[in-house]
Amino acid sequence: MRRLFALLLPCFVACGDDGSQAAPPPPPAPDPPAAPPVAPPVAPPAPAPFPAPHPAMPEVITLGGKVLTSPRFVVVTYDGDPFREKLEDFAAAIGKTQYWHDVTAEYGVGPASVGRPVHLSEAAPPSIDDAKDLKPWLEAKLDGTHAEWDAPDGQTIYVVYFPEGTTYHLEGFTGCKEFGASDNLLTRRDGSLVPYIAIPRCQNLFGLDAWGTLTAVTSHELFEESTDPFKDAYVTNDDDNLAWAEMPPFSEIGDMCMAAQPLYVQPPDLPHLVQRAWSNAAARAGKNPCVPAPNDGPFFNALPVFADSVPISYGRWSSWTKGVTIPVGQTKTIDVALYSEAAVDEWHVGVFDLDQVLGNAPSLQLRLDRTTGKNGDVLKLTIKSLAEAADKSARFAIVSQRGSASSFAWGLVAQ
Numbered sequence: 001m002r003r004l005f006a007l008l009l010p011c012f013v014a015c016g017d018d019g020s021q022a023a024p025p026p027p028p029a030p031d032p033p034a035a036p037p038v039a040p041p042v043a044p045p046a047p048a049p050f051p052a053p054h055p056a057m058p059e060v061i062t063l064g065g066k067v068l069t070s071p072r073f074v075v076v077t078y079d080g081d082p083f084r085e086k087l088e089d090f091a092a093a094i095g096k097t098q099y100w101h102d103v104t105a106e107y108g109v110g111p112a113s114v115g116r117p118v119h120l121s122e123a124a125p126p127s128i129d130d131a132k133d134l135k136p137w138l139e140a141k142l143d144g145t146h147a148e149w150d151a152p153d154g155q156t157i158y159v160v161y162f163p164e165g166t167t168y169h170l171e172g173f174t175g176c177k178e179f180g181a182s183d184n185l186l187t188r189r190d191g192s193l194v195p196y197i198a199i200p201r202c203q204n205l206f207g208l209d210a211w212g213t214l215t216a217v218t219s220h221e222l223f224e225e226s227t228d229p230f231k232d233a234y235v236t237n238d239d240d241n242l243a244w245a246e247m248p249p250f251s252e253i254g255d256m257c258m259a260a261q262p263l264y265v266q267p268p269d270l271p272h273l274v275q276r277a278w279s280n281a282a283a284r285a286g287k288n289p290c291v292p293a294p295n296d297g298p299f300f301n302a303l304p305v306f307a308d309s310v311p312i313s314y315g316r317w318s319s320w321t322k323g324v325t326i327p328v329g330q331t332k333t334i335d336v337a338l339y340s341e342a343a344v345d346e347w348h349v350g351v352f353d354l355d356q357v358l359g360n361a362p363s364l365q366l367r368l369d370r371t372t373g374k375n376g377d378v379l380k381l382t383i384k385s386l387a388e389a390a391d392k393s394a395r396f397a398i399v400s401q402r403g404s405a406s407s408f409a410w411g412l413v414a415q
């Protein structure tokens with residue numbers, strides 16, 4: 001109705017007025033319709049900028065400790081290890097690549113080299129506990145009476161590979177079952193600190209062969225130990241984003257990317273599979289935070305928008321971070337902000353309860369009002385707290401996917 005009136009109006013003004021004759025009297029207009037309400041002009045919505053406004057991505061932060069500016073890897077293997085030579089070659093190659101620069105340079109770590117490798121002729125133990133056995137063993141090896149072990153020089157990382165048949169225990173957890181490997185620190189009796197890495201020989205990671213599994217795990221530990229050699233450097237992430245920490249508040253630069261797909265890449269200058277790592281610079285710039293990023297188009301992501309400061313607990317540790325409080329049995333709806341670094345078609349958004357992903361009973365029921373969107377869209381996520389999660393801290397993942405490209409984000413529900 002209103003549109004018809006608008007179309008007719010110009011004609012009444014212009015059609016009969018050519019200036020040559022008097023305008024005919026207007027037709028009688030008995031009972032004119034009431035003037036329609038005047039709507040304010042509606043400007044078309046401005047397209048969202050790239051990236052559209054979104055909560056800040058996490059940053060890995062340092063506690064102020066030293067990083068290794070020129071790491072020196074000493075590879076330690078037992079006689080009979082079928083991968084000894086390849087492991088030594090890999091350690092010698094990785095620290096000189098663009099890949100190494102990409103994952104470590106922004107944190108102050110420089111190119112890495114190797115020291116003289118150590119070949120162990122003794123029998124490997126069937127079981128080794130990190131605190132009870134491995135630390136005293138390493139301290140003894142470095143006492144100056146073992147000529148095959150070069151002394152640490154402040155940049156040295158000893159990388160100890162255990163063979164199949166050795167079970168490695170760390171703080172009550174079993175290697176290859178509850179964790180893959182460990183980047184660690186020996187405090188010697190004289191107080192000096194020696195960074196080391198222990199890598200048990202686990203079953204192949206999903207989709208990788210035995211060698212790919214070894215290089216993938218080794219790369220993770222090498223760049224984490226170099227950026228956090230004394231466990232007081234890049235070891236956690238910012239207060240607002242502790243939901244992203246692997247074991248809050250602990251999260252090193254490799255841990256932050258464990259949900260990235262693909263997790264492992266083969267860089268152009270290194271013919272082996274290695275892990276991607278978190279880049280604060282990329283995250284800040286709205287780019288794929290896990291570098292090197294796959295060449296699969298502009299980065300896109302969906303982030304939960306949290307207004308609350310909520311308690312977060314992990315074992316005996318507790319703090320405050322951003323999240324949403326939903327007591328068990330209650331429901332709340334939050335926004336999910338979508339952004340991309342440049343124009344991309346709509347992508348798919350999925351939400352997953354972490355407990356359910358881990359094979360436990362779900363803690364949360366999660367429902368999105370829409371499962372697709374694009375830069376600038378805001379989805380509504382309705383969360384019901386179903387059951388109490390460990391430490392009353394339930395976590396969920398938001399996964400964005402378009403073709404083979406994907407991204408992820410973590411959210412926290414304090415119960």
Ligand SMILES: [Zn+2]
Pocket residue numbers: 220224252254255
């Ligand atoms: Zn790690």
